[in-house]
Amino acid sequence: MALLVMMLRKMVKNKWLELSLLLGLVISVGLAxxxxxxxxxxxxxxxxKDLELLQTDSEQYPGVMWTSVYSTSELGAEETVKRMREADRYMKETMLPRLDLPIKSYMIERATDRFKMSPVDPDRVDPEVNRVADIVGMSDLEAHAVLKDGQWPKKEPVNGTYEVLVVEEALTNFKMVVGNEFVISDEGANPLRFKVVGVIDRKAYDDLYWYNYLSSYRGSFLLPFETFEQSFMEEKLAxxxxxxxxxxxxxxxxxxxxxxxFAFAYNGAEAFLDERFDNVSMKAPALQTMAGYYAKEEKLRVMLWSLNVPVMIMLAYYLFMVSNLITDRQKTEIAVLRSRGASRLQIVASYFVEGLLLGALALxxxxxxxxxxxxMLGASNGFLEFVQRAALKVKLTEDAYQYGLVAVLCSIVMTILPVLFATRATIVGHKQQMARQHKHSFxxxxxxxxxLVGVALYGLQSFRRRMGDLQALGLDASDLQIDPLLFLVPALFILGSAFLLLRIYPFLIRLLYAAGRKWWPPSLYSTLLQVGRSTTQYQAIMVFLSVTLATGMFSASAARTINxxxxxxxxxxxxxxxxxxxxWEDDAPIAGAGEDMDEADSGDEEAPAAPVTPTVPIPVVKKKVQYSEPPFLPMTQLPGVEHAAKVFVKKDASVTVGKEKETITMMGIDTDDFGYTSWLRNGLLDHHFYDYLNLMASSPSAVLISRSIAxxxxxxxxxxxxxxxxxxESAMFNIYGIIDYWPSWNPNPNFNDKTPSSGSAAGNAKAAPKIKYxxxxxxxxxxxxxxxxxxPYEVWLKMKLEASSQQLYQAMEDKDIPVSELTDSKQMLIRVKNDPFQLAINGVMTLGFLISIIISFCGFLLYWVLSLSGRVLQLGILRAMGIxxxxxxxxxxxxxxxxSGAAIAIGILLGNVTSRLFVPMFQLSLQSSSQVPPFQVTFDPRDQMQLYMIVGIMLAIGLFILGSMLSRIKIHQAVKLGED
Incomplete structure (x- = not known):
């Protein structure tokens, strides 16, 4: 109890440190x-989104579960009705609750056999028409239908005649009008009479009640559902x-x-009905879309952990640093307690309880x-870009608290470690350690x-080996098992490299001190001595700043690169x-008539000189199709179009050099328009893209060929x-240049198209496949x-920045431009940004960057305020000496x-190096190994400027606070604090 009281008093005394520790715990738990x-x-x-897309593509509502059973005569009417009633109860009492979703529509439809219908009054209808109809009952029909003619049928038979409804198509099908009466004329069937009293239509065409087109009921008499149930399910008249x-x-x-x-309800209903009926049919369009979601969830979870690992390590180090600062200020107390008989377990237990209290608050x-x-992450449209997007549907779940609990336990371990190290020293050992600030850190x-650097470099080598396997075997990234630990290595590299550089840094300070010790002014002389002799004192803040800034730069570079x-x-x-x-309009023969036309042409042009036996085919000379080029000017005048270009692409062309021939893709362009319209990243070609177009423009027969042809x-x-x-007929071309990349052309080999190599060894049955480029x-x-x-050629359009795709589509429709296919890069980019993995990357990387900045700012201020407060005596003595x-x-x-300045420089250096080495690792999870143009690490100057501005503000605020504290130091109070 005494230790607990002491712990609470100590927490109150060090409230700012404890609040800083709590801040790190809360952020760690929140992130996890x-x-x-x-x-x-x-x-x-x-x-x-996928279900909405399914609805758009299939024009069918995705949230549908349709179940149908078909009974056989062998089952008997009594048993059929019994089993259908059991199915009714199962659907309503078991299946619907299992779905656990709002029900927008639920209906039961039953139908009898199809019967031959004869008119009661043959004079009013054509008696020669063959009329075969089934009797259908649909629950809640009146609530979802509207009368177009006639009236609603009565629930009870009128003078033994059932009143029924029909759809409009049935009037034409049966050649009848409202008011006609019919009787079942099949042998052995009850001669039931039906009178058509009304024609119906849908009340609303977006009503989910109607799962079928109305035309599907053109051979049906629609009886009120209650009447159907009574007459056919209870009385069994049919x-x-x-x-x-x-x-x-x-x-x-x-x-x-x-x-x-949903799947459980579907499978349960299917199993239930299969036991009772021989013919069961079920449909649920959403199931196929849902099928791949567990794999997507697992992959996304791994991705999130991978992306958050650097931030987690940074937070862990922050907690360790703050805990170490707290422990350093209390090492004397810990040493005194140890000297007076307190066991290490008791001291550690008190700090553990402290961690539990803070952890409970953090949880x-x-x-x-x-x-x-x-x-906040849901609104991210890119790295550090936020838009007014529809809010994500978020809620706290049990998993969130479980993750938070794990984060709390790990954080407590990080805060206990400095205490474990501190409890090993007695009061004498503690005084000895205070006098040996130059000793090496753990x-x-x-x-x-x-x-750590060795492990990280091994991980990097493993990644490069995997990428080599992908390219050599022609595999996609999903074909190899991805090791999530590959994404841990950037954080290990940053941490290990920071400590490695700080192993060298003290020697540089001592070298600087020795180089100008005869010329340094007293202030700089003192500073060099202070920094050079107290490397362990500054190591924590230097590593912390280096790691946080490097992590921020890595997050920024990774997000920008992926986007x-x-x-x-x-x-x-x-x-x-x-x-x-x-x-394009053409004179190609209409499908189905082409063969006759070709044969007629061939007979006129190439009549045989001698009789031809029927077994010998007549050679066919196909007529060359003539195309009519549509006007190009309207395409250039569409709203939002900045430039337009004609681009002819023939994928099954061929090239002949000497006696050798190969299949190629041929592209025809107008060099000027093509240069203004097309897109190509700089650096992909030996010279600028425009240089090749200018070179081609000098000769009509000039061509550029791919390096594979060369x-x-x-x-x-x-x-x-x-x-x-x-x-x-082939034409001759002059080669003016060789290219590796060209807009829309993929130079990567198709690994599914492999041809056997012509090896030198004859009879080699297992020749190695030759990759075809x-x-x-x-x-x-x-x-x-x-x-x-x-x-026919394609038309490529370059749009203005503010152009709207919708306006362009509407203009094409208004001008009757016959578009057969359209590819819109802007809309594809929007879909990519809405991809869950892209959202996760942008959101998590933005969060990691912001947390890095916030934590580094808090850690910087906390460390220097505590450091200055611990050096009040030293600074007071310096002031007393005349400084x-x-x-x-x-x-x-x-x-x-x-x-801090050196740590910031190290952090920026490490961020750049880590990004260049490890950002390409994201190819393994993003399946970008076959990307064209090649994967390229990107740095955005805006991110670095933001980082420099934040760092500058952080240093300025820190110096202002330190200056304010320094100005309030009173010499006589500082000297009274103790002995030097």
């Missing part, structure tokens, strides 16, 4: 608890052949837990913080820094902002080749059209530059 919240929210958004149970749920209310419930506050962080003494490579992949593949294919035929600029395709020839469109053929306030400020500024 945000992972399951964010994962569920992102996957929920993806689920809803055999009930089928029953349908139709349910529509609100899919917008679905969550990840709904996937399992209460942290998940709420995680909830707010998740909402990390340096046991070479943990070198070990930019994803957008560049789309722009390169499409070639421009928008690519449009327009339908290597295959040993060609060089100045050589000639022939190119063409089936049905046209794509080939490209780029020439002038006018030259190709004049010398080969006029065929002016200005000189003391110069000393503090120099000390800041040599510690």
């Amino acid at each position: 608890s945000s992972m399951p919240i964010y994962t569920n929210a992102i996957l929920h958004r993806l689920l809803i 055999f009930v052949r089928s029953s349908i149970w139709y349910t529509a749920v609100d899919y917008n209310a679905m969550e990840l837990s709904s996937i399992g419930k 209460a506050i942290g998940p709420l913080l995680g909830l707010q962080l998740t909402k 990390w340096h003494k046991y070479f943990i820094d070198i070990a 930019k490579n994803a957008s560049e992949k789309i722009l390169y593949a499409n070639g421009a902002d928008i690519a449009v294919k327009i339908k 290597d295959r035929f040993h060609l060089k600029p100045g050589d000639t080749l022939y190119a063409g395709w089936n049905g046209v 794509p080939m490209l020839v780029v020439g002038h469109l006018s030259y190709i059209q004049n010398n080969m053929a006029l065929e 002016s306030f200005r000189q003391l400020m110069v000393m503090l500024v120099g000390e800041q530059l040599m510690t």
Whole structure:
């Protein structure tokens, strides 16, 4: 109890340190608890978006579960009705509760056998028409239908005649009008009479009640459901052949837990009905969409952990540093307690209880913080970019608190470690340690820094080996098992490298001191001595600043790189902002008549000189299709269009060099328009993209060829080749340049298209497959059209920055431009940004960057305020010796530059190096190994400017606070504090 009271008093005494420790705990718990919240929210958004897309593509509501049974005569009417009643109870009492979703529509439809219907009054209808109809009962029909003609039928038969409804198509099908009466005329069937009294239509065309088109009831008489149940289910006047149970749920209310419930309800209903009926049919369009979600959840969870590992390590070090500061201030008390008989276990237990109290507070506050962080992440549209997007559906779950609890326990361990080290020393040992500030730290003494760097470099080598396997075997990233530990190595590299550089840094300070010891002014002389002799004292803050800033830069670079490579992949593949294919008019024969026309033509042109036996086929000469080019000017006048270009692409062309021939892709362009319209990243070609276009423009027959063609035929600029395709005569081209990349052309080999190698060893049955690289020839469109053929080309459009895709689409529709295919890069980029993994990357990287800055700012102020308060005696003595306030400020500024400034420089250096080495690792999780253009690490100057501004503000505020504290130091009070 005495230790507990002492612990509480100590916490009150060190309230600012304890609050700083609590801050780190709350952020750690909030970050950990945000992972399951964010994962569920992102996957929920993806689920809803995919279901909306399913509805758009299939024009069918996704939240539908349709179940149908068909009974056989062998089962008998009595048993059929009994089993259908059991199914009714199961659907309502078991299946619907299992779905656990808002029900938007639920209906039962039953139908009898189909009977031959004869008119009661043959004079009013055509008696020769064959009328076969079934009797159908649909629950709640009147609430969802509207009368177009006639009246609603009565619930009871009128003079033995049942009143029924029909749809409008039934009037035509049966050649009848409202008021006609019919009687069942099949042998052995009850001669029931039916009178058509009304024609119905849907009340609303977006009503989910109608799972079928009305035309599907054109052969049915619709009886009121209550009448159907009484007459056919209870009285069994006719055999009930089928029953349908139709349910529509609100899919917008679905969550990840709904996937399992939906599948469980579906499988349960299927098993129940299979036991009772031989013919069962079920449909649930959403199930196929839901099927892959557990794998997506697992992959996203691994991705989130991987992305958060550097931030977690940074927070762990922050907790260790603050705890170490607390312990350092209390080492004398700990040593006194040990000297007076307190055991290490008792002291550690008191600090453990302190950690539990702070951890309980963090566990209460942290998940709420995680909830707010998740909402912020949902608004991220890119790195440090936020938009007014529909809010993520977030809520606290049991998983969030479980993650938070694990974070609390790990944090307590980090805060207990300094106490364990401190309890090993007695009061004498503690005084000895205070006099030996130059001793090596734990990390340096046991070479943990070198070990961490070694592990990180091994992980990097493992990554490069995996990437080599991907490229050599032609695999996608999903074909290899991804090791999440590969994403831990950047954090290990940052931490290990920071300690490794700080192992060298004291020698640089001593070298600087020795180089100018005869010339340094007293203030700088004192600063160099202070920093050079107290390396362990400054090590914590220097490592902390280095790690946090490097982590922030790594997060920024990773997010920018992933976003930019994803957008560049789309722009390169499409070639421009928008690519449009327009339908051309032609004289090609109509399908089905082409063979006759071809045979007639061939008979006229090539009549045989002698009789031909029927077994010998007559050669067919296909007529060359003539195309009519649509006007190009309207495309350039569309709203928002800045430039337009004609781009002809022939993928089944061929090139001939000497006697050798290869299949190629041929592209025809107008060099000027193509240069203004198309997109290509700088640095992909040996010279600028425009230089190649200018080179081509000097000659009509000039072409650019891919390096694969140059290597295959040993060609060089100045050589000639022939190119063409089936049905046209090849033309000669002059080679003006060799290219590795070109807009919309993928130079990577298709590993599914492998041809056997022509090995030198004859009879080698297992020759190694030879990879076939794509080939490209780029020439002038006018030259190709004049010398080969006029065929349909694409139109590429470059849009203005503020242009709207919707306005462009509407203008195309208004001008009747016959678009057969359109690819919009802008809309594809929007879909990529809404991808759950892209959202996770942008959100988590933004969060990591912001947390790095906040934590580094808090740690910086906390450390220097505590450091200054611990050196009041030293600074007071310096003032008593005649050092002016200005000189003391110069000393503090120099000390800041040599510690915090050096740490910031190290952090920026490590951030750049780590990004260049480890950001390409994200190719393994993003399946970017085959990306064109190649994956490239990106640094945005805006991020570095923001970082420099924040660091500058942080240093300025820190110096202002330290100066304020320094100005309030009273010499006589400082000297009275103790002995030097």
